[in-house]
Amino acid sequence: MQRVTIAQVAERAGVSTATVSRVLSRRGQVSAAVERKVRRAADDLGYQVNVIARALRNSRTDTVGMVVPSITNPFFTSLVESVEHALGKEGKELFLCDARSDPRIEARRLASLAARNVDGIIVSPSHGVDSRPAVQQTADRLPLVQLDRFVDGTTTDWVGVDDVAAMRQVMDHLHDGGARSAAFIGSLMTHSSTEQRFAGFRRRAEELGIEVKPDQVLLGDYSVEWGEAAVARLIAEGGLPDALVCADDLIALGATRACRAHGFAVPQQVQVTGYDDIEFSRLAEPALTTVHQPRDRIAAEAVRLLAAASLAKDAERGPHARISLVPTLVVRDSTRAAQAPPDRV
Amino acid sequence: MQRVTIAQVAERAGVSTATVSRVLSRRGQVSAAVERKVRRAADDLGYQVNVIARALRNSRTDTVGMVVPSITNPFFTSLVESVEHALGKEGKELFLCDARSDPRIEARRLASLAARNVDGIIVSPSHGVDSRPAVQQTADRLPLVQLDRFVDGTTTDWVGVDDVAAMRQVMDHLHDGGARSAAFIGSLMTHSSTEQRFAGFRRRAEELGIEVKPDQVLLGDYSVEWGEAAVARLIAEGGLPDALVCADDLIALGATRACRAHGFAVPQQVQVTGYDDIEFSRLAEPALTTVHQPRDRIAAEAVRLLAAASLAKDAERGPHARISLVPTLVVRDSTRAAQAPPDRV
DNA sequence: CACCTCAATGCAATCGATTACAGCTGAGTT
DNA sequence: AACTCAGCTGTAATCGATTGCATTGAGGTG
Numbered sequence: 001m002q003r004v005t006i007a008q009v010a011e012r013a014g015v016s017t018a019t020v021s022r023v024l025s026r027r028g029q030v031s032a033a034v035e036r037k038v039r040r041a042a043d044d045l046g047y048q049v050n051v052i053a054r055a056l057r058n059s060r061t062d063t064v065g066m067v068v069p070s071i072t073n074p075f076f077t078s079l080v081e082s083v084e085h086a087l088g089k090e091g092k093e094l095f096l097c098d099a100r101s102d103p104r105i106e107a108r109r110l111a112s113l114a115a116r117n118v119d120g121i122i123v124s125p126s127h128g129v130d131s132r133p134a135v136q137q138t139a140d141r142l143p144l145v146q147l148d149r150f151v152d153g154t155t156t157d158w159v160g161v162d163d164v165a166a167m168r169q170v171m172d173h174l175h176d177g178g179a180r181s182a183a184f185i186g187s188l189m190t191h192s193s194t195e196q197r198f199a200g201f202r203r204r205a206e207e208l209g210i211e212v213k214p215d216q217v218l219l220g221d222y223s224v225e226w227g228e229a230a231v232a233r234l235i236a237e238g239g240l241p242d243a244l245v246c247a248d249d250l251i252a253l254g255a256t257r258a259c260r261a262h263g264f265a266v267p268q269q270v271q272v273t274g275y276d277d278i279e280f281s282r283l284a285e286p287a288l289t290t291v292h293q294p295r296d297r298i299a300a301e302a303v304r305l306l307a308a309a310s311l312a313k314d315a316e317r318g319p320h321a322r323i324s325l326v327p328t329l330v331v332r333d334s335t336r337a338a339q340a341p342p343d344r345v
Numbered sequence: 346m347q348r349v350t351i352a353q354v355a356e357r358a359g360v361s362t363a364t365v366s367r368v369l370s371r372r373g374q375v376s377a378a379v380e381r382k383v384r385r386a387a388d389d390l391g392y393q394v395n396v397i398a399r400a401l402r403n404s405r406t407d408t409v410g411m412v413v414p415s416i417t418n419p420f421f422t423s424l425v426e427s428v429e430h431a432l433g434k435e436g437k438e439l440f441l442c443d444a445r446s447d448p449r450i451e452a453r454r455l456a457s458l459a460a461r462n463v464d465g466i467i468v469s470p471s472h473g474v475d476s477r478p479a480v481q482q483t484a485d486r487l488p489l490v491q492l493d494r495f496v497d498g499t500t501t502d503w504v505g506v507d508d509v510a511a512m513r514q515v516m517d518h519l520h521d522g523g524a525r526s527a528a529f530i531g532s533l534m535t536h537s538s539t540e541q542r543f544a545g546f547r548r549r550a551e552e553l554g555i556e557v558k559p560d561q562v563l564l565g566d567y568s569v570e571w572g573e574a575a576v577a578r579l580i581a582e583g584g585l586p587d588a589l590v591c592a593d594d595l596i597a598l599g600a601t602r603a604c605r606a607h608g609f610a611v612p613q614q615v616q617v618t619g620y621d622d623i624e625f626s627r628l629a630e631p632a633l634t635t636v637h638q639p640r641d642r643i644a645a646e647a648v649r650l651l652a653a654a655s656l657a658k659d660a661e662r663g664p665h666a667r668i669s670l671v672p673t674l675v676v677r678d679s680t681r682a683a684q685a686p687p688d689r690v
Numbered sequence: 691c692a693c694c695t696c697a698a699t700g701c702a703a704t705c706g707a708t709t710a711c712a713g714c715t716g717a718g719t720t
Numbered sequence: 721a722a723c724t725c726a727g728c729t730g731t732a733a734t735c736g737a738t739t740g741c742a743t744t745g746a747g748g749t750g
Contacts, residue, residue, distance in 0.1 A: 364730075375728070
């Protein structure tokens with residue numbers, strides 16, 4: 001299907017393939033007259049480089065691979081968009097893979113990307129432990145940056161946000177709104193984001209004297225359904241605390257919905273917070289208070305690290321960077337205003 | 346970075362590269378003893394094929410390219426997921442590109458995919474007219490299937506749903522719910538889906554005697570913001586009709602929100618319908634009545650067509666297929682039950 | 691005029707896997 | 721014993737672009 005080759009262009013222009021290559025890739029010196037002839041011939045024939053052949057020769061593909069746990073999670077989708085944008089500025093393209101939250105599929109994707117000679121890989125690992133072998137092995141072969149989530153005990157670059165700091169803001173805000181007890185709804189502790197967020201939650205709750213009953217830490221997965229189920233369980237097992245702190249927006253949307261379905265007013269009776277600031281958190285009823293992640297910054301840093309790693313090569317692979325950006329709390333209507341209502345204090 | 350080559354495996358196993366290749370790609374006959382030696386050597390060295398080199402030789406990449414107008418639109422995201430799944434069954438991978446709804450970016454993506462020797466391309470064109478040159482040109486070089494949307498006047502395979510039939514269901518349902526007037530909120534007529542949906546809307550409205558004022562056909566883009574803006578405009582310019590028929594769910598979500606913000610009850614005072622059945626349409630308040638697209642079927646058909654086209658090659662490129670699947674109406678709470686309330690009739 | 695410099699260009703090797711063709715070996719045939 | 725043939729295996733060409741090295745020739749210098 002790929003018809004026109006550099007040889008045909010060379011023949012038509014009456015020069016050698018070397019010259020054509022030099023003209024088309026702007027390297028080496030070529031006289032103006034020849035350059036014109038070559039360009040002319042290339043245009044006439046509708047020549048397009050064969051990226052595959054070039055990649056084989058150069059072992060560079062100008063392509064970066066990205067693996068995310070789930071492409072249907074709006075947070076990752078918008079992260080992907082940011083990454084693609086950042087890469088575009090460097091003339092690179094993105095090869096996107098969905099791991100379906102399964103470390104085995106993830107491992108296959110990583111291997112396949114490596115076999116395709118991508119210049120680097122950006123991955124948000126599906127599992128804090130089980131993802132390790134594949135991630136580590138891939139990182140040994142080519143530049144790799146972990147994004148948002150990370151695998152325990154791997155030594156690669158990482159970019160994400162400071163979950164602990166974010167949770168502190170969330171808890172302070174809830175406390176200001178009068179919350180004196182709270183539940184945490186997250187995913188199983190199988191990936192770093194839940195772990196970190198829970199750690200931040202627990203620490204600040206303790207400092208503020210917010211009560212967290214042991215059976216009010218519920219772990220499932222990042223989905224609306226789980227948010228609904230978790231709230232149903234809380235209600236069945238003794239009622240809701242003052243606040244529901246959710247590990248992501250999907251859970252929070254489900255939780256809010258379940259609260260209202262069971263007749264609990266949000267935020268009057270229960271405050272709810274999310275995490276990620278996906279587009280729909282703004283549209284929910286009530287609009288969700290959540291933590292905004294600086295996606296463009298995250299993406300830009302990841303791309304920068306990757307570029308740096310490509311240059312450094314095997315040589316002086318210095319210590320790996322862990323870039324932690326500061327997220328911001330977005331206060332909307334699922335939590336109460338700063339001044340605690342007098343009847344609660 | 347790619348270290349282990351077939352030559353190294355060959356040396357370690359004490360055979361030629363040809364034999365290694367034969368073992369690893371399961372072609373040609375090789376004695377059991379040699380096969381064992383080779384596999385052993387390959388494992389020891391951690392050999393992985395270089396997909397690039399193989400692709401250059403075979404001019405097949407086992408990769409399919411997909412271009413969508415916007416990766417942040419949940420409808421396309423889930424379509425992508427379905428396609429990836431369908432491809433996975435055939436051992437193929439997906440190279441995903443976002444056109445940002447810009448035909449120029451789209452053209453670049455298509456060219457780049459072609460240069461990468463993908464085996465085929467699945468595209469949902471951004472623009473009904475401006476996307477034509479690039480799509481047609483790409484289709485001339487390799488197998489291409491249009492999905493969901495299509496470009497006017499191109500001759501390629503297409504898979505999508507019967508928008509007109511879907512709109513008939515929507516209108517019948519609204520009519521049953523008592524609607525005697527309606528507005529249409531869509532995108533500019535720059536892509537086929539809005540065109541088709543509007544055509545179906547208008548025709549059935551006429552047949553049912555539902556009034557559609559000329560200035561109540563509002564065209565913007567597929568976004569929540571536009572849905573909100575359109576409703577604001579309708580209210581400012583003389584009030585809402587009985588029903589708002591939206592060309593996609595994002596618009597419908599925005600429209601619903603705006604209605605409620607302006608004090609109009611949905612569905613008691615205004616019925617609202619969407620299109621696509623994205624996940625959040627279920628979560629909205631009230632849950633959105635919408636048209637469900639059979640995404641897995643669409644994806645499966647597209648992949649099938651692509652495979653068929655790859656086999657047929659340039660040879661007997663028969664007439665192109667246009668596969669139109671039947672979508673289903675999903676009735677939720679943003680429309681009224683079948684029996685029209687007596688006070689409306 | 692002999693000799694040197696340097697820009698322009700071509701030749702041919704290279705990236706790694708695949709495969710047509712040829713060569714070899716040994717079992718089976720007559 | 722000579723011959724056939726199938727089954728293995730190796731040699732080398734190939735895919736298309738890039739690039740180190742060699743070659744050419746124009747212009748410059750003493």
